[in-house]
Structure formats: structure tokens, C-alpha cells
Amino acid sequence: MPMWSDKMKSSHSVVPVAQPPRRVPFHVREQVEQELKSLEDMDVIEKVEGVPTPWLSNLVAASKPISPGEVRVCIDMRKANTAIKTEKNVSPTVDDIILTLNGANVFSRLELYKAFHQIELDESSRIMTTFQTHVGLFRYKRLNFGVSAAPILFQNELRQALQGLTGVLNIADDIVCYGKTREKHDFNLRALLQRLQERNLTLNKKKCSFGQSKIQFYGYVFSESGISPDPDKVDATIYRPGSLMISDYLSRHPHARHATNTVDEQYISFITDNTLPDALKLSDVAKATKSDCVLSFVKNAIETNDWKNQKCQSDESFRLYENLNQNQELAVANTDEGYVLLRGTQLCIPETLQKQTVLLSHEGHQGQSKCEGLLREYCWFPHMDKMVEKACKSCIVCRAASPGCTPDPIKPAPLPRDVFSEVSCDFCGPFPDGYLLLVVICDYSRFPIVERVRSTSAETVIPRLESIFSIFGYPDVLRTDNGPPFQSRAFREYAEKSGFKHKRITLLHPQGNAIVERFMAPLQKSVKTAIASGQDYKTALNRYLMNFRSSPQSSTQKAPSELMYNRKVKTKLPSMTFEKQDTDVRDRDSLSKSKNKIYADKNRRAQPSALKIGDRVLLKREQRNKFETVFDPTPGIVIARKGSMLTIKHRGKEITRDGSKFRVVQGSHEPAQTKPADTVFAPRQRSQRKRRPPRRFVNE
Numbered sequence: 001m002p003m004w005s006d007k008m009k010s011s012h013s014v015v016p017v018a019q020p021p022r023r024v025p026f027h028v029r030e031q032v033e034q035e036l037k038s039l040e041d042m043d044v045i046e047k048v049e050g051v052p053t054p055w056l057s058n059l060v061a062a063s064k065p066i067s068p069g070e071v072r073v074c075i076d077m078r079k080a081n082t083a084i085k086t087e088k089n090v091s092p093t094v095d096d097i098i099l100t101l102n103g104a105n106v107f108s109r110l111e112l113y114k115a116f117h118q119i120e121l122d123e124s125s126r127i128m129t130t131f132q133t134h135v136g137l138f139r140y141k142r143l144n145f146g147v148s149a150a151p152i153l154f155q156n157e158l159r160q161a162l163q164g165l166t167g168v169l170n171i172a173d174d175i176v177c178y179g180k181t182r183e184k185h186d187f188n189l190r191a192l193l194q195r196l197q198e199r200n201l202t203l204n205k206k207k208c209s210f211g212q213s214k215i216q217f218y219g220y221v222f223s224e225s226g227i228s229p230d231p232d233k234v235d236a237t238i239y240r241p242g243s244l245m246i247s248d249y250l251s252r253h254p255h256a257r258h259a260t261n262t263v264d265e266q267y268i269s270f271i272t273d274n275t276l277p278d279a280l281k282l283s284d285v286a287k288a289t290k291s292d293c294v295l296s297f298v299k300n301a302i303e304t305n306d307w308k309n310q311k312c313q314s315d316e317s318f319r320l321y322e323n324l325n326q327n328q329e330l331a332v333a334n335t336d337e338g339y340v341l342l343r344g345t346q347l348c349i350p351e352t353l354q355k356q357t358v359l360l361s362h363e364g365h366q367g368q369s370k371c372e373g374l375l376r377e378y379c380w381f382p383h384m385d386k387m388v389e390k391a392c393k394s395c396i397v398c399r400a401a402s403p404g405c406t407p408d409p410i411k412p413a414p415l416p417r418d419v420f421s422e423v424s425c426d427f428c429g430p431f432p433d434g435y436l437l438l439v440v441i442c443d444y445s446r447f448p449i450v451e452r453v454r455s456t457s458a459e460t461v462i463p464r465l466e467s468i469f470s471i472f473g474y475p476d477v478l479r480t481d482n483g484p485p486f487q488s489r490a491f492r493e494y495a496e497k498s499g500f501k502h503k504r505i506t507l508l509h510p511q512g513n514a515i516v517e518r519f520m521a522p523l524q525k526s527v528k529t530a531i532a533s534g535q536d537y538k539t540a541l542n543r544y545l546m547n548f549r550s551s552p553q554s555s556t557q558k559a560p561s562e563l564m565y566n567r568k569v570k571t572k573l574p575s576m577t578f579e580k581q582d583t584d585v586r587d588r589d590s591l592s593k594s595k596n597k598i599y600a601d602k603n604r605r606a607q608p609s610a611l612k613i614g615d616r617v618l619l620k621r622e623q624r625n626k627f628e629t630v631f632d633p634t635p636g637i638v639i640a641r642k643g644s645m646l647t648i649k650h651r652g653k654e655i656t657r658d659g660s661k662f663r664v665v666q667g668s669h670e671p672a673q674t675k676p677a678d679t680v681f682a683p684r685q686r687s688q689r690k691r692r693p694p695r696r697f698v699n700e
Helices: 026-043 094-101 124-129 150-161 182-198 231-236 263-274 282-291 294-306 318-328 351-361 370-377 384-394 396-401 460-472 489-499 511-534 537-550 562-566 582-606
Strands: 002-006 045-047 057-063 071-076 106-110 119-121 129-132 136-140 168-171 173-180 209-212 213-215 220-225 226-229 331-336 336-343 346-347 422-426 436-442 448-453 476-478 499-506 614-621 634-642 643-650 653-656 662-664
Touching: 002 582, 026 045, 026 057, 026 071, 026 263, 094 168, 106 182, 106 213, 106 220, 119 124, 119 150, 124 136, 150 168, 173 182, 173 213, 182 209, 209 213, 226 231, 282 294, 282 336, 282 351, 294 331, 318 331, 336 537, 346 370, 351 370, 351 384, 370 384, 436 460, 436 511, 448 460, 448 511, 448 537, 460 489, 476 511, 476 662, 511 537, 537 562, 614 643
Parallel strands: 002 119, 057 129, 422 476, 476 499
Antiparallel strands: 045 136, 057 071, 106 173, 106 209, 129 136, 168 173, 213 220, 220 226, 331 336, 336 346, 422 436, 436 448, 614 634, 614 662, 634 643, 643 653
């Protein structure tokens, strides 16, 4: 019975990975099948049929050191673990254990039977444990080894299950029950066993010990006498010569080839006949293996189980083969053409054929990872990956056909010395309406200026730049690409005349003008979104520039407008205004205005207006001809006043003007209502005086 049902937390942003199949070694397939059947009978795993399998991992079969005839089935969960979220957990330290067990005299140690398998997985979590074997697809119904979150998940669940018990300590699946006296220990043990029974937990009887005066736990021996190091751990650090640590060679490698044609020999023959590329023959590999110095000594070391007394012991390749033999991966196969070496299912290639093998894997000019994958399916030799990498990098055809190239490290430019001392310029467009956007950005503040232009000619661009520079001043450096206006003679003369340095970036290298180039993408997005929403993109562009200039930039953490104008620009968002500390400026301004007021009021003979609501006034008007009076003779009535601004009712209309535009009317005299006489224009008369002719006509 499962103890808990739990769900592994996973990240949905990680794309599921189905790993390519990995072959199970032939000599352990029978044990793997038995272990899979045993796990299926115990309801730990289940067959997967007719359902999608986005996650697919490989099975790894490892022999059990204590039981050589059995294998432990593990799953390579490295890809799936990238999507599993791991919880945080604080495990007890050695100091915590020593403090907890201090003063205890009686101990019992209990170990759970296949602890992880006692946690049942939620249906959605089982998908991530799907693995492939030579007999089909399976997935775990219980928590399995290899899951990155499994130890922490199990530790948390078990600690919660044992919470409230006295005299109990656990680390992972190891549980220690202790007490100062036998009676106290037995009381704690009964409570522990009762709790385990309630939670359907199963113990491994072979690894449990009860009522001991001392126990080995966490690398130490705890007893009524105190704490001491574990003798087994100390013994493991003692040096022993190689002659006293002989591996059981005969259990793994037959010394002589049997006369009968066994299944093992058939499998080895199948591997040696089918793991070579077409261009290499097995006889060539066997011949080269026999003449290869390193492989010859490796063969002798495997057969004699003596790796220390070989002549090429110092050779690096030989040491690599020695490390492989420690993991029981090497075997010698005798064929009709001679002997060859195998690493699992891979054929060990002699040094003289390694280059040719790499070139065969590179036929068709596939990439480095594909070549390595192809070789790993059939062959192995020391430093194989490095040779493949060197071969791929030295292939001129591959280098010429590959689209990518390695860029130089980025060289960040220092911030300019001041605002608008260095600016970048570029064009965005053209757009369907025939316009382009001329973009100028201050490299210091990232303040953008955008102008609509019809052409990229120097005759169009130079006046626009001159208009911008008239507001912000000429820069020290203007950085552009190699567009048409910036290569012209007129622009070169304009730069010399204006006194700024014109820098053009490397041809076809927009990263050299990165500040303005990076601004183009959001600028185009603003135009496109305005068009898509049916708005005028010119109006929308102004709104976008307002917000962009007011938003802090990631590099400076300041808004461009704040750096440019040394103040925060008011936007549509609500904000608090604070009084500016500029007393000296305000004092100078007030003094100057006071002097100007006294001088102007004296010269203009200004007097305070005494007009009030209800007064009758005349309105000053624009004279259209010489016959019109300065003031309209029809008076109006003052109906409102605000400061020096007056509003009057005049001829049925309300007119608002400054007080200086009115003249008060004393009394109630009304102008005579006479019909204006028709204007008669008399003919122009010439002067009747006698005129003298010019001198040049006197003598004629």
C-alpha cells in the first residue's frame, strides 16, 4: 500500500524532451527483463500504450555490488529534471545528530524497504517518468530514483509522518529510535512502530536492528560511552597494494573461447560485423588492433587482470582504457580475422584508423554533434570528440556553407562626457505613404528626436539636422551608417563648417550604431499599432515619444528627458510637484521685473483701472479707414471683471478685453443717431504752379 500520493511540481516553460534510444547491453538484458517484471508485479511501474509520451528517458542497468547476479534499474532523468521544481529543505547536520543522541544508551535502527517506492505519484506526474527499454515503454507509478526532487520530497514527507514522536530521528529512509533507559526506548519504539503501521510504511527487516547498545549511523558509532568514528569508514581510507585488490575477472570475462556457439558469442559476432562503416573492413580493424601498441597491452591487461605492470602504463590512452575496465565496460572478441576490443556495444578503433573513421562519419558534411552521435553508435576511441571537433573545424567546405560566424567580444563604449556631445542618426522606413523617419538620439541621455522626411538626400537631411541643432546645439560627434546622404560631399562640408566630427560605422555592421538601431524596433511597432487601430500614426508617434522620453532607461536608470532637461517632464500620469530650490534665480527675476515695471509705467503713464461692474464704457476698435473713430461710439455695460480683464455687454454680444481697451462714459449722453453721409471722392487736382524744365533741356 502506498504511504502518500504526491505530485511533482514542474515548470511549464521547459519543452519536453524525448531522448534518443540507448541500447541495453546484451549480457544484462535477461536480468533487466526480470527486474522490470518484478517492478510491474509490485505495482511500481506500468506499461505505456496508446497515450502520448512527450517525456522519454533512457534506462540504465547497474549491477548490485552485494548481489552480482542482479541489476538495479535506474532512469536517466537528467533531461526531465530540468523541468522539475525542487523544494527547499534543511537536513540535520552531524552536530544536530550528536546533540540529539547525547545521553542515549539504547538504540534501534530501522530502514524503510524501497523507500521512494512507498510514495505514489499523481497521474500527471507519471508522464515525466516514462522510459524506453528493449521490451517497450514503461512509466513509474511510485516515486523513482533519479528524480532530482525525490530525496527532499521524501525527507519532508517522512518527517511530517514522524512528527510528534519522542526519541526518534531520521535522515532519508534511515530511522533511529533511542532512549536513556530500556523502558524509555521500548516506549518510543512501540510508538514509532504504531505510527509506521498507521501510515502503511514497510520496513526492510534484514537491515533493521533493535535494542542495541551501539549503532553505526552517519559515519559515526553512537553508544552509551559516547561517539567514535565508524571503523568501516576508517578502514576504507587505508592504502592496499594492487595485488591485494584483484577483481573477479573470470566472472566477467571467459579466459578461453568455448567450442560451442553460445548466444553471447553470436551477439559479439553481430556487433563486430555491423559496427563498422562501409569503407572499413573487419580484417583491417583486427590487423590494426594487433599492431597497435596500446591496444595490445590493453588486451594483455584484460586477460591477466594486471594493469600495473604493462610497459605503456604511463600512456594517457592506456589509463583511459584502465578506467573503463574498472566499470566493467571492456571485452575482448575473437573473430575469424583476429581479435578486437569492445567497449559495451562499441568497437574500439586503433590509432591508425581513427582519422579515417572520423572522416567517414563526416561524409555528407553533417555537423559536429551529428558526427559524434554517429560514431558513438558504433565506435569508440580516446579523445574521439576532440578529433571530430578538429575535423569539422578544418573542413573548408563546411566553414564556407555554415551561415553563422563567431562574433568578436562586445566592446562597450564609455558614456559621453555630456548631454548631446555625441549623437547617433539613422533612417526608419520608408513607409507606404512615401515618408521616412529621420531619427537622432543623444548617446548620453538616450533622448530621441524624430522628423518626417520625404527623401534621404543631403539637401533634405541637412536642413532638418540644422533645425535640431539650433535647439540642442552642435554635437562633438555625429555617428551614422553609410547611407546616401552621409557619404555625400555636401554632408562632409556641412560637418566641417558646423565643427562636429562625423563618424561612419563599419559597412554592413549595424551593431556599430547600436543605440539608434535598437530604437528602430519599438519605433516601428508604434507606427504599426497605430495603423492597426485606425489612428493617425503621426499623432500616435508623438504620444509614444512622450512616454519613451519620460521612462527610465535600463542602462542609466534615468528618464531621457530628465537627463536632457535636468527636470522631470509632466505627463498624463498624476505626480507630485515639489518646490524648487532656486531662490537666487527668483530674486534676480523679481528685481529685474520690478525695474522694468517702474520704467514702463512711468513712460506709459499707467494708472490702475477704476472700472467696475455696471459702468458704461466705449470699446477700442481696429480702424479700417480714416473715417472711423478710435472707440466705437456705441457704449457697452461692464458685466464682469477678473483682474485687468473686463467683460462687457455690447450690441447684444459679450466681449472680453483688457481694461486698457475701454474708456469710461460719464453721464447718460447718447450719440446723435444720424445717417452717415455718402462719401464723395473729388477728382484729384494737379498743382497750378509754373515748373522749370530740367537743365538738359534748357539749351535745346
